[in-house]
Every structure is written in structure tokens, then in C-alpha cells.
Amino acid sequence: MKHSDAAPLPAGDFSQWLRDMRAALGGRGGMDVACGNCRGCCTSSYYVKVRANETAALERIGVANLEPGPPGDPGSRLLGFQPGGHCRMLVGRECSIYPDRPETCRSYDCRVYAAAEMNAGEGRTEINERVARWRFSFPAAEDQMEQRAVAAAARYLRQHPVRFAGGHVPSRPSEIAVLAVKAYRVFLDPPADDATIRASLVQAVADFEA
Numbered sequence: 001m002k003h004s005d006a007a008p009l010p011a012g013d014f015s016q017w018l019r020d021m022r023a024a025l026g027g028r029g030g031m032d033v034a035c036g037n038c039r040g041c042c043t044s045s046y047y048v049k050v051r052a053n054e055t056a057a058l059e060r061i062g063v064a065n066l067e068p069g070p071p072g073d074p075g076s077r078l079l080g081f082q083p084g085g086h087c088r089m090l091v092g093r094e095c096s097i098y099p100d101r102p103e104t105c106r107s108y109d110c111r112v113y114a115a116a117e118m119n120a121g122e123g124r125t126e127i128n129e130r131v132a133r134w135r136f137s138f139p140a141a142e143d144q145m146e147q148r149a150v151a152a153a154a155r156y157l158r159q160h161p162v163r164f165a166g167g168h169v170p171s172r173p174s175e176i177a178v179l180a181v182k183a184y185r186v187f188l189d190p191p192a193d194d195a196t197i198r199a200s201l202v203q204a205v206a207d208f209e210a
Contacts, residue, residue, distance in 0.1 A: 009034065011111050011134040014143040018150070021109060021181055026208070030106030039093050040126035041108050045085035047078045050102045060097040061089065072166060085123075110134075115147060116154035116177040145188060152187040153201070154180035162198050164205060182208040 011017065024031045050057050050066065052075035058066070061079055065088045069076030079102065081087055089097050095105075110127050113120050114134040120127040138144045156162075157176045161169045170176050183204035191197050 006129070006133055008135045009130075009133045011114060011136040013139055014115070014136040014147045015140070017111060017136065018115070018146055018181065018184075021112060021115075022208075024107040024109070025178060025182065027103065030103070031109040033109050033111070037093075038126060038130045039090070040120075040124065040128075040130055041105075041110065042087045042090045042095065043085055044120070044124040044127055045081050046087070047080055048087065048102055049073075049104045050077045050079055052076055054102055056100040057097065057102045060100045065089070111136075112177045112181060113173065115150050116180045117151040118154055118158070118173060118177060121173040146184065149184040149187040150180050152190070153184050156187070156197065157201075160194070160198070162201055164202055179205060 020029075020031060023029055047067075049069065050061065058077065065079060066077040067080055068074075069078055079088060087095075089095055089101075095101060110120065110131050111134050113127070113131040114136065119131055136143070136147065138147065154176055157170060157179060163169050164179075170179055179201075183201045186197065186200045186204050191200060
């Protein structure tokens with residue numbers, strides 16, 4: 001991942017960010033991201049998962065803007081996007097349902113790509129420009145060790161297909177970066193053999209999601 005020539009953006013202390021991100025992925029609060037004028041996540045052809053218990057979000061979005069949820073999660077719905085990739089709830093450059101936005105939006109944090117030393121994929125120029133500007137700080141040795149472990153987990157998942165629950169093999173950058181955050185501890189002291197690494201990754205993600 002190349003750094004941008006534009007002014008860098010402070011991403012915070014890495015270990016604190018990692019704990020906050022894991023809490024958000026576990027449904028224990030959202031992320032406080034310094035988005036500024038960036039609307040990359042709202043304009044990059046993302047489907048947004050809306051869970052069945054998010055009644056306020058479902059009501060604000062409206063049935064006409066919702067599609068069936070992903071396989072294996074029949075209670076959820078997906079908020080799609082307009083031609084050109086803009087979220088259907090984006091009006092101008094602002095979210096029209098911001099106070100009632102889905103949990104998926106609240107936990108989205110493009111710093112996860114910087115942590116994993118990767119970008120958000122092709123066609124997501126605005127996100128990738130933002131990612132290239134993030135700079136984490138590393139006040140303690142733990143911060144550096146944990147960032148290296150997250151990056152190593154992401155690198156392994158990109159280079160070695162791993163089958164998770166339901167036979168799913170992650171391929172999208174967003175999936176890989178999030179899984180790296182969930183399972184990074186495997187790479188703090190990684191096993192020597194490939195089979196054990198794969199099994200440990202699957203178990204770490206299952207433990208996180210339990």
C-alpha cells in the first residue's frame with residue numbers, strides 16, 4: 001500500500017484503535033472516524049447490511065430501497081446503491097438518515113485497510129485516497145507488534161485461500177481486512193505449519209463471533 005503525497009491524517013494509537021474496532025465489530029458501539037469531506041464509503045457501490053432488529057433504520061430506508069439479505073441471514077436486508085455507486089440514502093454529499101443509519105455504517109472505518117496494509121480495491125478511489133493518508137502512532141512496543149500481526153494476517157488471507165464457516169472463502173478486500181482484525185492474535189506468534197495456521201484462523205474468527 002503506497003502512502004499519499006497529500007497531508008497525512010492522524011489515525012490514533014494503533015492498539016487503542018484495534019480494541020475499539022474489535023468492539024465495534026462485536027456490536028459494542030460504533031467508530032469515531034474523522035471523515036472530514038470524504039464520502040468514499042457512501043459512493044463506492046457498497047451494499048449495506050441492515051439487521052432485522054434495526055427497526056428505525058429499516059423504517060427510514062423504506063421497503064422500496066431494500067433487497068433480500070445475504071444467504072444464511074434471512075432476517076436481514078441489504079440497502080443497495082444508485083447508478084454510479086452512491087448509496088440510496090445519500091442526498092448531495094450528506095446522509096439523509098444519519099441519526100438512524102445502520103450498524104454497518106456506524107462500525108465502518110476505512111482505517112482498517114491502513115491497519116492491514118492494503119487498499120479497498122479497484123474502483124474505490126476516494127476510499128483509497130483516504131486510506132493512503134492515514135498514519136497510526138505506535139507509542140509502545142505492543143502497538144507495533146499488533147499492527148504487524150494484523151498486516152500478516154491480511155497478507156496470509158490474500159495469498160492462501162482459507163475456508164471459513166459455511167464453506168466461505170473471503171476474497172473482497174473489506175472481508176479480508178476485517179477478518180485480519182478478528183484473527184490477528186494468530187500471527188502474534190504464528191504456528192510453524194500451514195495447516196495449523198489455517199485451523200487457528202478459522203477458530204479465532206469463530207471465537208470472536210461466538
